[in-house]
Amino acid sequence: MAKPLITAGMGSVPSPDGVTFRVWAPHAEHVSVIGSFNNWDGAAHPMDSEPRGFWSICVEGASIGDHYKYQLATPWGVINRIDPYAREVTNSVGNAIIHNPDFDWEHDDFSMQSWNELVIYELHVGTFNDHDLKQPGRFNSITTRLDHLKRLGINAIQVMPVGQFAGQRSWGYNPSHIFAVDTDYGGSLGFKRFIKRAHQVGIGVILDVVFNHFGPSDLDLWRFDGWSENDKGGIYFYNDDRAQTPWGQTRPDYGRGEVRQYILDNVRMWLEEYHLDGLRFDSTGYIRNIGDAGTEEIPDGWSILQAINETVARHYPGRITIAEDLRSNDWLTKDVGAGGAGFGSQWDPHFVQPIRQAVIATRDEDRALGAVREAILYRYNDDAFERVIYSESHDDVANGQSRIPQDVNQADPTGWYAQKRSTLAAAMVFTAPGIPMLFQGQEFLEGGWFRDTVPVDWDQRQEFRGIVRLYRDLIHLRLDREGRSRGLCGQFTQVFHVDTDRSVLAFHRWDRGGPGDDVVVIANLSHQPQENYVVGFPASEAWNLRFNSDWHGYSECFDGYPSADVAAVSGEWDGFPYHGSFGVGPYSVLIYSQ
Template identity: 30%
Template sequence: MNTNFARERSWGAEILPAGGARFRLWAPAHETVSLVAMPSGKAQDMERAGDGWFELSTDLVKPGDGYLFELPGGMRVPDPAARAQVDDVHGPSKLVDPRAYDWRIPDWRGRPWEDAVIYELHTGTFTADGTFGGIESKLDHLVALGVSVLELMPVAQFAGNRGWGYDGVLMYAPHLAYGGPAALKHLVDAAHARGLMVFLDVVYNHFGPDGNYLHSYAPDFFDDTRHTPWGAAIAYERPPVRAYFVENALYWLEEYRFDGLRLDAVDQIRDDSLLLDIANTVRSRITDRHVHLTTEDERNVTFLTERTDGVAKRYSGEWNDDFHHAAHVIAVGESDGYYQDYIDAPVADLARALAEGYVYQGEPSPFRDGKKRGEPSACLPPAAFVDFLQNHDQAGNRAFGERLSSLAEPDAIEALTAILLLAPQTPLLFMGEEWGETRPFQYFTDFEGDLAAQVREGRRNEFRKWRIFADPKSREQIPDPNAMSTFEASQLDWAKTVHAPYQERLAFVSHLLNVRRERIAPLISSIPGKAGTVLAADGQGLSVSWKLPDGGTLTMAANLSDMPWMPPEEIRERATAGDLIYARADGDAGKRDGAMPAWSVAVRIREPQ
């Protein structure tokens, strides 16, 4: 069987079948560019290939050796599409033969989207080892837990060895600190051998502040007339720029055999045609296995996740911050920042998110100064929404990186976890959430000099509008992102998993996922858009039902308060109809009279009449 899954790219270096390699760089700002072999320093002029491209086929660089591109004036830069670096982002790139890895599971066909239970993790803090190999050592834990998707936060190489990955500058190079290309392929292979899908978080809306040399030879890569929170916008309309990102998506999915991608903050891309190009190209190119694309998009749009005959045309799912924010307000009661949009009726907001997807479907957002946000979303099936109680953003973008386990009571967390994992939406868990990890997940970087100081002060000033950080002295208590202690504090404590109460939480989550797998998952693909109905929602509890095509219903009721709750009499019969498949709170939540004790959840399936 052919296990060479590499495809030729417009950018970067490619091993040639007849020997040697072909190198390409888009450098429209210069008349000449040279290829420099490292460490010998031997150079060879590249040929102009039209439209700003330079190209050279040569045996000057051998597989495994380093190389740089030399610009007029002597400046040497790494390959922006390098498969690997020799060392850090400022040094030589490494010529990698993508055919060298021998795939053990080359015939993996993936799994359907309806199977997805996503587990998001950060490679550097998931284990003490902080590598792809460290993740591999925990794959059996994930299988036993019951998740089906391992989602890696970005791994493209960034400056230094510590960071979330959203400051990547070499978008094709798995970070050496994590193990590099071969180790990443081995991880994906090992996951597939266990029946796990692997997704990768990719960042196409900006480059990091350290190690991006594109401005030096391709200023046209950027549009200085438009800006993002991270600097000049990217000029996606230019063909070489568009090719860089479309080919990057294909690269991870084909060469590394990833099962899916999560595109970060696509609302900041501001060029929906790029998103459509990526999706359409992926769908047309990869037809022999399941591949899934998801987005993070605060606009609350629906066109990217539309279905045709129940099948995703472009993107399989959208991260749903609305679900998280409503649940967080219920559990914690916070009202600062974007939580102010949900403080008035968080239980009703959560019910709407369960029944229809988004909470904000065109209503004005107080947090956004009254601007309307979103569009009607009930047309989408529940599975189109990726819901979560925690993720890297929602923990790490807090001043001290506290997890929900450090902010809310156990009963509230367990009730909301049951809702998350037994609803027909696509659930996501953040690493350590399954045992109630109490270590924080903080924002950390590995910059030096003035940039380190700017990042530290910028991070602290982000919170100046929060009441508790109005005083500059209070902001000084926020951890320094560049301190090693900030990174080390964020590493998971796996020793907790064999001790109470963490062991009990782990068993609880595993049980919920078993119920989901056996009873909920078989229904998900058949639940269409406009299937959800809010039966009841007030300040204490909610009841939501989803129509099944065969005439049956899936119903979830929950009391999200410290006091007993009785659903309204007019919906009680509908809310308690069907077989009880799960009840939290010693089974009391399953009483036929509909009475719900504090922090209880009941889920029922009614067969067609």
């Protein structure tokens, strides 16, 4: 099936005959294209009027690299605007640039792992590997760390938003121009080179996109052709109470055909022109609802989410779409044909919040094992991989919250308690059912809280190289790299042992079952080691210890509690026909398989 092209040449499109410009401005009386090719003369290239408020022209003297804008004569005066479809801009308040669409992908045919085998690493371009504090990091600085991520076992990077935003430093959730890649990060060419290199080393790239609001600052879309209603944003935005978001009155009008097409074209651009492997959609709750409570629905918002996912499923099979909704809705990941929004997966608040609370709590008696059990078992539409699970994300380590090591022990965020309980949370992430995700620097105890002005401290990678190895070992088991832990990629989970008195929990993971597949995970959430502890096992004879988070090799301050293989013997226990005894260190996780 042929893939749809970006709508009828919107923006600037180079050709052998020159450059065609096309823009939507229904309330303009006249529109001209002005730029470096005509000395910014508004009379030189008046555009032709088309039906439904579109304007177009082919300029023979224009070429790739030229700067330009649209000049609109309106009942409210003459205004100059940056092209809404500009693929490249000088900066958020500068000029559009005629973009060169050609790029040598060298027959890039990368295909991302199946979703049950994904391990995602979320990062922020500006701080991930920033060596010059005078300017943010760039795409090429991420490229220099791909070997680290590859060795760690990461097979998908989720990049926080890269659309051109106001200012030099930002989280990226304030997009001024959604088709242009931020110039400080390296622009379109830098992003394509990074994606190409990531694919060459076997790592997919997922991009965070923002359609719940635009701007709100440096936003030429605001009253783009001069018109507004109720003193609001004009043609690209709702002009009633639906305009209001926590970030200003800049919610796009999802019911207007041209705006819907604008968003769909942006989705197509990322997947087609940038070879991205998926998209993560920011705050979908504010696309489908007006307020925080979620009681005032926006049917047009639900409809645009369905249209996006139908487009991706039909034309870009294998690409993943991930919703950040955080409102526990099975319908988000239900098929569009069944009335759902059609996302492939969604961030799961049912996991992150109970797990963080369990490891951050000061007293053992405050670790709610029942909530941990529910966090492990929760799923959407009875599919374990319709959720992304994590203990840290950009949202969970900012806005009043810190990284887990910092929250565990403010006074000593790299000490024993911080190391033990943060790695306990990590072990839950990689053994529970779902798509596991890390946030940048988590694998070497990055402390404090996330800020777009503070780069990741890569010196800690060497200082805590044992912790890095712990994460690597967990990921390798999660991905069954040695053919003995397939159950961690499987759909099935049974939490069969919850001991609230001694703070011990055990669960069974499997795909098809049997040796090399069945996995038993035991978590001690107590500060005390457990000796001669007995749990049930699904099969008899030897169960080999594949991972012990208390191993001294992971950290000099770990005790290295002498956990060992287990010989399961007959005798019903925990609902299983066999049982075995073992010892487990404080705040530690053991992983067994046959």
